[in-house]
Amino acid sequence: MCPVKLRGRVAVVTGAGSGIGKVLATRLARDGASVVVADLKNYDVAAAEIAKSANARTLGLQVDVASEDDVARMAAETMKTFGRVDILVNNAAYFAPIELRPFERIDAAEWRKVMEVNTLGVFLCCRACVPHMRSGGYGRIINLASGAAIKGVPLFLHYVASKGAVIAMTRALAREVGKDGITANALAPGFTLSESMLKHAQQLKHGEGSKASRAIARDEHPEDLVGAVSFLASEDAAFITGQTLVVDGGSAMV
Template sequence: MSLQGRSAIVTGAGSGIGKALAARLARDGASVVVADLRDYDVAAAEIAKATGARTLGLQVDVSSEADVEDLVSKTLQAFGRIDILVNNAALFSPLVPREFDRIDAAEWRKVMDVNTLGVFLCCRACAPHLRASRCGRIINLASGAPIKGVPFLLHYVASKGAVIAMTRALARELGKDGVTVNALAPGFTLSEGVKKQPAHLKHGAAIPATRAIARDETPEDLVGAVSFLASDDAAFITGQTLVVDGGSAMV
C-alpha cells in the first residue's frame, strides 16, 4: 500500500492499458479517478470492487479545456488533492495503419489534439495541485514506436515522439517543486482495443519475435513500472523514458 492517502488521475482508463494501470494504483492504496470518453463508470465501479479503493468515474475528453478543468475540480471535490497524473488517453487502436501519404490532414490534427494537446492540458490543469503535493508524479504513456521508427502510423509516431520531448522539458520545469515527469514506452500490447482491430493484429504479428523475451505483451506487463514511477522509491528519477517491451527496443 505504498500510495496510501494519495490521489491519482488516470486518463483513458475506461478500458485497456489505462484500466489496468488505474487498478494497480488503486491496489497500491491510491484513490483513483477513471477519466475517459466511455466506460468510465463501469471501470471505476469494477476497480473499487476489486481493490476496496475509492474511485470516481468521469466523462472527459482530454482535448477539451473545459472537460479537463472540470476533471480537476471534481477530483479535488472528491479526494481533496492530486498527487499522480497518468496521461494514458490517446487515439491509437481506432487508427488504421497505412502509408504516410494516405493520412489526411484532419486525421493528423485529431491525433495531435488528443495525444499531445490532451497531455499538455492535463499537465497544465493538474500542475498547481501536483506542486502542492510535494510528491507529485506525472507519467506519460509514450511508445516504442518513435524510438524504433515504426512505419505506417506517422501521425501517431510523431505524437508519441512529442510526448517523450514534453516529458523531458516538463521534468526540468517541475523539478524544483519535487514533481517528477517520466514516460513509459510500451511495445505492441494486446489491449482490449487492439484485440478488436484485425489491421493492428496483422501489423504487429511479427513484433514478439523481435523481443529478447519473445512473447506477446499484455497490459499487466506495464503495471509494475507505473506503480514504481508513482512511488516514493522513484523520487529522484525524472525526465526518463522507460521502455517496457520485453527487450525489442534497447536504448
C-alpha cells in the first residue's frame, strides 16, 4: 500500500456504515483519500472509526441511495465539505435482508425494493457525482456487482438480476463518460464473509459450496477486495473502463 496514492482525492462510498463498504472506505482513506461514508445507518460511527484508524478526513452522511433528494444532498454536502468528488464506490445494496427462496415465491414488492436500491440507487449516485468529476478533471466509478450474476446462482433471482443490470449499466456508462476521462468499472466479489453474512445462517449455508468451486479454495473476506478497489480508483487504472473485475479466488473465470 502506498499512503500517498490517493492524496487530495475525495471518495464517496455508499453502504460504508458496515460490511464490505466500510472495509473499502477504510482502504481508500489509508491510501490518502478523504472519504464520505454514506449509509442508512452507522454512517457517523463508521466515519469516526475510519478517520481514527486511517488518520484521514471523513464525513458521515445518512443517505438512502434510492432517494433522489438524499443522493442530491450527498453530492452537495460532499462538495461543501471537501470541494470535489473523484471516486464513487457504489457499494450499497439490498442484500443481507434477502431471504433465499425459489423465484416463484419472490413477491413483486421485494423485487421492486431490490431494484430500487441496487440499480436505481447506482444510477442516482452516478448522476449526482459525475458532474463534479467532470469539473474536477478526475473520475473513477466502481460499482459492486456480484459473481452470482456471472455464474447464475439460484434462490435470489431479483438480486442476481439487479447485479446483472449493474454490469450492463457500467459498460454503457463507461462509453458516456470516457470522453471526460472518467472510468466506470464493476467489481464482482464471490460469496464474501462480510459482517452481515456471518450473522445470516441461511446465506452462510448457501455460500458453503463457493469455497470448493475456487482455484484458491478458501473463504473470501472483505479484505480480499481492497486491492482491486484501490487500483481501480487510482491514476494507474486510467485506461481501464467498462470492465468487470471478478475477485473470487478463481471461481467464475471470465
